Amino acid sequence: MNIRTIFWKYAVITTGSVLYALSFNLFLTPNLIAPGGVSGIAIVINYLTSFPVGVMIILLNIPLFLLSYLKFGGEFLFSSFFATALSSVIIDLTTGIPPFTEDPILAAVYGGILMGAGLGLVFIYGATTGGSDILSRLIKLRFPHVRMGRMMLFVDAVIISASAVAFRDINSALYAIITLYLSSKVIDVILYGTDYEKLAYIISDRCDEISRKIQEDLERGVTLLYGEGGYTKRQKKIIMCALKRQQASKAAQIASEIDPDAFVIVVEAHEILGDGFGRNPNW
Numbered sequence: 001m002n003i004r005t006i007f008w009k010y011a012v013i014t015t016g017s018v019l020y021a022l023s024f025n026l027f028l029t030p031n032l033i034a035p036g037g038v039s040g041i042a043i044v045i046n047y048l049t050s051f052p053v054g055v056m057i058i059l060l061n062i063p064l065f066l067l068s069y070l071k072f073g074g075e076f077l078f079s080s081f082f083a084t085a086l087s088s089v090i091i092d093l094t095t096g097i098p099p100f101t102e103d104p105i106l107a108a109v110y111g112g113i114l115m116g117a118g119l120g121l122v123f124i125y126g127a128t129t130g131g132s133d134i135l136s137r138l139i140k141l142r143f144p145h146v147r148m149g150r151m152m153l154f155v156d157a158v159i160i161s162a163s164a165v166a167f168r169d170i171n172s173a174l175y176a177i178i179t180l181y182l183s184s185k186v187i188d189v190i191l192y193g194t195d196y197e198k199l200a201y202i203i204s205d206r207c208d209e210i211s212r213k214i215q216e217d218l219e220r221g222v223t224l225l226y227g228e229g230g231y232t233k234r235q236k237k238i239i240m241c242a243l244k245r246q247q248a249s250k251a252a253q254i255a256s257e258i259d260p261d262a263f264v265i266v267v268e269a270h271e272i273l274g275d276g277f278g279r280n281p282n283w
Helices: 003-031 037-049 053-072 074-093 104-124 132-142 148-167 170-192 207-217 245-258
Strands: 197-204 223-228 235-243 263-269
Touching: 003 037, 003 053, 003 074, 003 104, 037 053, 037 132, 037 148, 053 074, 053 132, 104 170, 132 148, 148 170, 197 207, 197 245, 207 235, 207 245, 235 245, 245 263
Parallel strands: none
Antiparallel strands: 197 235, 197 263, 223 235
16 A cells, blocks of 8 residues: 555545544534433533543453454454544544534534444545454444444444433434434445446347447446246346446337337346446445
8 A cells, every 4th residue: 555545544544533523512512312322321421520531442442443453354443443443533632612602403414414424434544443343343343234324223232221320311212213214325425325326127139239239339248148038938148237327228129229129128227336437345
C-alpha cells in the first residue's frame, strides 16, 4: 500500500469518525437516544453518572480490541483504534455545543442518518469505531451472507432495550430504534450501493445474434444457458445478462427487433459484484 493510498484511507476514516462523533452531541445525547452498542452504553452511563461519553467508549472497547487483534490482525486493530480514539475525543470536545434540535423525532432521524454516514465511511476501509461494530464483524465471520447494517441492527437491539429501563422511558427506546434502523440503511447504501440493477433472461431461436448485438451495443457480457421446453421438449438457448437499470429496456428492444417472438424476462438483481459493477465489499 503506497503513501497516497494510506493517506486517502485515513482521510476517509477521519471524515467518517468526525461525522459519527457529531451525531451524538448534535442529535442523540441531548435527547437521551442511546442507539445501541458501546456508544449506547456510554450514553446510559453518562446519564446515570455524568462520566464522559468518549472516555467510557474507549474503556469499554479495550477487551473488544484485544479480541479483534486475535481475529483480524494488527492493521485492523490500528485503523479501528484510530477511528475509535478520534471519534471519542471529538465527542468529549464537542460536549458543550448546542444541539441542532430538541425534537426527539428529528434527532432520531437526522442523528441516524449522520451516524450511518460516518460509520459507512469508516467501514469502507475495513475499520470500525469499536463496540457492536466489532461484535458484528466477528459474527459476520460465521454468517458472511448477512449485511453489516442488518447485523448491527440485531446486535444493538439488546442495548436499546436496556436504555429504556435506565431512562425509564419507553419513548427513548422507540426513538433509538428509528435511529438504528436509518443508520443501518445508510451504512448498507454506502457499502453496497443501492443494489438495484437488472438481470435479463432472453429465450429465443436467435440467441447468437441477440448476444452479439447486446455485447456490441451495450458492452455487457452474456452467458448462454441451455434449457428444454417443458411442453415441446425442444432444446433452447437462454441468454442471461446482468445490466445497469437504464440498459434493461434497450436489451429488451434489441431482442424484440431481432426476434419478435423472443421471450424476455427482466428482474431486479441485488448485489451484482464483478467487472462493470460493484467491488467485493470487505463487510
